[in-house]
Amino acid sequence: MSEPRSAPTVGQVVLGKRLQDLRERAGLKREEAAKVLRVAPATIRRMETAEVALKIPYVQLLLKAYGITDSEAEGFIALAEEANLPGWWQRFHDVLPGWFSMYVSLEGAASLIRAYEPQFVPGLLQTEEYARAILRSGAVGGSNAQDTERHVALRMERQSLLTREDAPKFWVIMDETVLRRPVGDGPEVMRDQLDRLLEASELPNVTLQIAEFASGHHPGTYGPFVLFRFAMPELPDMVYSEYLTGAVYLDARPEVASHLEVMDRMAAQAATAQRTKEILKDLREEL
DSSP states (O other), rough: OOOBOOOOOOOOOOOHHHHHHHHHTOOOHHHHHHHHHHOOHHHHHHHHHBBBBOOOHHHHHHHHHHTTOOHHHHHHHHHHHHSSSOGGGGGGGTSHHHHHHHHHHHHHOOOOEEEESSSSSOOGOOOHHHHHHHHSSSSSSOSOHHHHHHHHHHHHHGGGGGSSOOOOOOEEEEEEEHHHHHSSHHHHHHHHHHHHHHHHTSSSSSSEEEEEEGOOTTTTTTOOOOEOOOSSTTSOOOOEEEEEEEEEOOOHHHHHHHHHHHHHHHHHHSSOOHHHHHHHHHHHHOO
C-alpha cells in the first residue's frame, strides 16, 4: 500500500493531477489503471489526489500503461523523486499541525498571495517579539516555552519567501483593529512591528492596505482568509480559511470567485498603499 502523508507537497499535487490527465488521455478508467498495479481503484485515486506519496515503481508501471515514452517517463520520475522529498518545514513536524503543513507548501509555490487579516499582522510580516507574544497567548504554541520558540523559528524562516529571487507578489489588507490592539508587554513590541511593516511596504513585491474604521463595514468582516495563485497550470486558485483548531482549503471555482470578488471590493474600499504608509507612520509616532 502507498505510504500516507500528513500533508502533500505541492509537487505531489501537481504530479498527481498530471497522472490523472495522462490516464484520461490514454482512455483508461481508474479501475483499469488499478489492474496494472494489482491494487484497489482507491489507490489510484489517492495517488492522483496526492493523498499518498508517489511510489516510484507504481509510477513507472502507470506511465508505461499510459503510453509514455521512456525519455518522457524518465523526466516524470525525476520530478516524482524530487516531489517526494520532505519540505524544509518538515524539520518542524513536532509542532507543525498537519493542516498547516499544506499551507506552507502552497505559500512557497504561489506566484501571488492575497490575504485579509482582521486580527493580527500576517505571519510573513511579524517581528519575533510580536510573533512570540501572539503565540504565547493563543491556542497554537502556547502550551510550553519550547514549543513557542519552535513556532517562532518556523515563522521567521517562512519570511525569507518575500526576499528570495523568485518572490511571490504579497498583497495584504489588514483591519485597523490589527494595529490598534496592543500586543506584547510594552509599547516597544508594537513600535518595532510598525517599523517592520513600513520596511516591508518598500519591497517591490509587497502591497499593504489598511481597512480604516472610518471606511465602515466591508464584505470581508466575517473572518480572515488567504488566496493563492500559481504559475503552474495544474494548480487552480485556492483559498485558505483558518479557524481555532484547523483550516479549510477551497478550490471550487464558485467559492474562489466569491472570495476574489470580496478581496477586490475590500481593496477598492481600503486605504491606498501610499495612504497606508502614512497611517503606519502616524501610529508609530503615537507610541
